Each structure stands twice: as C-alpha cells, then as structure tokens.
Amino acid sequence: MTKEKQKIVYLTIDDCPSKDFIEKIDYLCSNNIKAILFCTGKKMKKNSEEIIYAIKRGFIIGNHSYSHLRFSIITPQEAERQIKVTEDIINILYKKAKVKRKFKIFRFPYGDPGTIGNKSIFQFILKKYGYKKLKLKNIKYKWFNFYFGERIDLFWTYDFTEYKIKNIRKMIGKITNMRGNLNDKKTRDILLLHDKSQSTKLFYKIMNGLIERNIKFVLPDIR
Numbered sequence: 484m485t486k487e488k489q490k491i492v493y494l495t496i497d498d499c500p501s502k503d504f505i506e507k508i509d510y511l512c513s514n515n516i517k518a519i520l521f522c523t524g525k526k527m528k529k530n531s532e533e534i535i536y537a538i539k540r541g542f543i544i545g546n547h548s549y550s551h552l553r554f555s556i557i558t559p560q561e562a563e564r565q566i567k568v569t570e571d572i573i574n575i576l577y578k579k580a581k582v583k584r585k586f587k588i589f590r591f592p593y594g595d596p597g598t599i600g601n602k603s604i605f606q607f608i609l610k611k612y613g614y615k616k617l618k619l620k621n622i623k624y625k626w627f628n629f630y631f632g633e634r635i636d637l638f639w640t641y642d643f644t645e646y647k648i649k650n651i652r653k654m655i656g657k658i659t660n661m662r663g664n665l666n667d668k669k670t671r672d673i674l675l676l677h678d679k680s681q682s683t684k685l686f687y688k689i690m691n692g693l694i695e696r697n698i699k700f701v702l703p704d705i706r
Contacts, residue, residue: 490665491699492672493619494518495639497547497590499678500526500533507678507686508537514690516700517541519637520678521590524549524569531576538580543702544573545588545637546614554597559604562597570612586703587614589636596636609635617703623670624663639675641665645685665698 496507499522511518520534520542527534538544548554548565557565566589577584589609591597597605614635622628624640631638641663663672674693676686693700 488668489697489699490668490672491621491701492641492665492674492693493703494674494676494700495521495545495590495637496676496678497521498523498526498551499547500530500537501678501680501683503680503683504530504533504678505536507683508533508540508542510687510690511542512540514694516690517543517702518700519543519545519588519702521545521547522569522573523547523551523592524565524572525551527569527572527576531572531579534576535580538577538582541702543586543588544576544584545590546570546573547590548592551592553593553595554591554601554605555595559601559608562601562605563608566608566612586617587612588617589614590638591636594638596634606635619671619673619703621671622673637673639663639673641672642675643677643689645676645682645689665693665696 494516496518499520517540520537522534522544524546534544546566546569549568550565552561552565554562570587574584591605596602616633616635617637622640627638627640663674664670665672676689678686
C-alpha cells in the first residue's frame with residue numbers, strides 16, 4: 484500500500500441546510516472541495532432548491548432523519564418513519580436535479596444509534612431501505628473499526644464542535660476527545676462540521692485553517 488504523503492480526510496457536514504448553506508457550498512466549490520451533507524427531511528422540505536443546487540455540484544446528500552430526534556428516545560416505528568420520509572424526500576430531490584443517486588448513507592442525529600435493545604432493529608431498518616456501509620479507505624483507528632466498523636450508519640473520527648469551541652487555533656491539528664488526529668498522515672479521518680448559522684464564521688476559519696495545512700479533501704469512491 485502506498486504511503487500517503489499528506490493528510491487526507493473525508494468531510495461531512497451535519498444539520499443541513501441553514502440559511503447560509505448556498506454560501507458554504509459556493510465556498511467549498513471555489514476550493515475544489517466536495518463533502519457528504521447530512522440533511523434533515525424537515526429542512527430539505529422547506530429548502531429543496533438549495534439541496535438541488537448542491538446535488539448538481541457533486542455533493543452527496545445523506546439522510547440525517549426527518550426532525551433530528553435522538554433515536555434513544557423514540558420507538559422503532561417512529562425511527563422507521565423518520566428514515567423513510569427523509570429517504571423519499573432525498574429521492575425526489577435527486578430526480579429533480581436529474582442526477583443519479585449512487586449511494587444511500589445515513590447518520591444518526593447526535594451520533595445516537597438508539598438504546599441497547601433497539602440498536603440492531605435500527606440497523607435492520609437501514610438495511611431494509613437500501614442503506615449500506617460506506618467503504619472508506621485507510622481509516623486505521625482501532626477504536627473506530629472496533630466500535631463502528633460493522634455499522635451501516637456513518638460515524639466520525641474528528642468532531643470540531645465548532646458551534647461551542649472558543650479556541651480555534653488550539654483545536655486544529657490536535658487530538659480531540661480521543662478521536663482523530665489531523666497531524667497523523669498514516670490514517671485518514673472523517674471530519675464533522677455543522678451547518679449552523681450561529682457558527683458560520685467559525686466554519687470558514689476552520690476550513691481556511693485546514694486548507695492552509697495542505698489537507699486533502701476527498702469523497703468516497705462511490706460507483
């Protein structure tokens with residue numbers, strides 16, 4: 484296996500779309516960066532044209548449930564409704580964008596996969612609607628592969644929590660919450676940012692900092 488010479492990451496953005504969504508999409512495109520956008524059905528329903536705009540520009544739309552509830556406090560019936568309704572909306576928007584949807588990908592709100600009794604049920608529901616485990620290259624963290632390797636939903640290795648972080652300089656390039664490490668070129672990372680209006684300025688500061696560090700952003704090989 485060829486050793487990677489620069490840090491390579493998969494960028495994921497949760498809670499889309501906000502009122503600043505198009506601005507962020509244009510910024511990413513201007514820097515030749517694409518991302519997986521985990522969108523809630525409720526927001527997509529109100530802002531469908533914005534999602535179509537992103538789809539046409541090569542971004543991947545992921546299912547982030549309909550109303551962003553914690554799955555540990557809802558029933559399997561409600562969980563299926565949250566997944567299915569959002570799934571239907573995504574299919575409609577891909578059709579309107581005239582772009583083939585190549586992959587179905589899901590992320591639990593708050594990264595909450597449900598209670599111990601419901602976790603396997605929720606994974607079964609995802610499989611039922613055609614969701615699959617995303618094959619990501621070179622994620623070498625043992626903790627990640629142990630806890631999340633077989634799950635259909637996509638977790639992350641590096642969460643910026645930018646909507647509550649004060650020290651941006653300290654945050655970029657160090658281990659965060661025993662998750663990922665932006666200095667380690669031996670492993671790729673799954674970065675998590677959020678599309679929240681209150682943290683839009685921080686979004687750009689973080690992205691500019693990552694670009695200055697010569698970090699390479701890639702999308703999964705989806706065919």
